[in-house]
Amino acid sequence: MNTSTAPAPTLATVRIGLVSTSDRASAGAYVDEGIPALRQWLGQAVRNPLHFEERLIPDEQPLIEATLIELADRAHCDLVLTTGGTGPAPRDVTPEATLAVADRLMPGFGEQMRQISLHFVPTAILSRQVGVIRGRTLILNLPGRPRAIAETLGGLKNTETGEVIAHGIFAAVPYCLDLIGAACIETIPEACQAFRPGK
Ligand SMILES: Nc1ncnc2c1ncn2[C@@H]1O[C@H](COP(=O)(O)OP(=O)(O)OP(=O)(O)O)[C@@H](O)[C@H]1O
Ligand SMILES: Nc1nc2c(c(=O)[nH]1)N[C@H]1C(S)=C(S)[C@@H](COP(=O)(O)O)O[C@H]1N2
Numbered sequence: 001m002n003t004s005t006a007p008a009p010t011l012a013t014v015r016i017g018l019v020s021t022s023d024r025a026s027a028g029a030y031v032d033e034g035i036p037a038l039r040q041w042l043g044q045a046v047r048n049p050l051h052f053e054e055r056l057i058p059d060e061q062p063l064i065e066a067t068l069i070e071l072a073d074r075a076h077c078d079l080v081l082t083t084g085g086t087g088p089a090p091r092d093v094t095p096e097a098t099l100a101v102a103d104r105l106m107p108g109f110g111e112q113m114r115q116i117s118l119h120f121v122p123t124a125i126l127s128r129q130v131g132v133i134r135g136r137t138l139i140l141n142l143p144g145r146p147r148a149i150a151e152t153l154g155g156l157k158n159t160e161t162g163e164v165i166a167h168g169i170f171a172a173v174p175y176c177l178d179l180i181g182a183a184c185i186e187t188i189p190e191a192c193q194a195f196r197p198g199k
Helices: 023-027 034-045 061-074 094-100 107-118 122-126 146-154 169-180
Strands: 014-021 050-057 080-083 131-134 137-140 155-157 164-167
Touching: 014 023, 014 034, 014 061, 014 131, 023 107, 023 146, 034 050, 034 080, 050 061, 050 169, 061 080, 061 094, 061 131, 061 137, 080 146, 107 122, 107 146, 122 131, 122 155, 122 164, 131 164, 137 146, 146 155, 146 169, 164 169
Parallel strands: 014 050, 014 080, 080 137
Antiparallel strands: 131 137, 155 164
């Protein structure tokens, strides 16, 4: 009798670009909390080994565009998450930069993030955040307030019953990456219940 158990499938390393756009954090006026918050959330939600490419840059559209292109085309990131610069202030240009490098738009990500964020702040509708695909890379804008990262990626649950009040957008990220031929992500269900139709 063969009692050996099948080896656990090896999970691919997921390459993730983390881009914090903030004039003040990049100039050292305050310490950037965006990239650490992104790293922390992803670390507790994803089972795969993670390789991060981190960039802290000012709100300059040409620089944001060049950074996104570099992360998608040369660093071969499966996913790029930006934080900051999505509001209506004149120097908020992350959505413009993201749209400028896009092959295809994924409007549902922005729509869902604004829906989720309305559970936390009435100013959620001020974020112009977008989601796009460039080649085999999914690029998503998150708002700049560090706490907005867990709010939009993870969503909102009733703390007593565990019932989901608003699905975080990360639940849709693994299937989106499957469909564009990027890395296969396995999530940790307690943090994020990824949804793949038919599974
Ligand atoms: N990367 C960051 N690290 C820490 N705190 C941040 C960061 N980005 C934003 N915040 C906080 O959230 C607030 C609102 O963010 P917002 O993106 O509107 O900043 P801002 O006014 O555009 O300035 P800046 O681009 O210089 O961060 C900031 O005033 C700051 O307290
Ligand atoms: N989840 C969440 N979404 C949020 C916020 C927040 O605190 N939490 N702040 C809002 C505010 S006040 C603004 S101005 C916009 C744009 O923020 P940004 O320019 O820092 O990207 O995001 C909005 N979305």
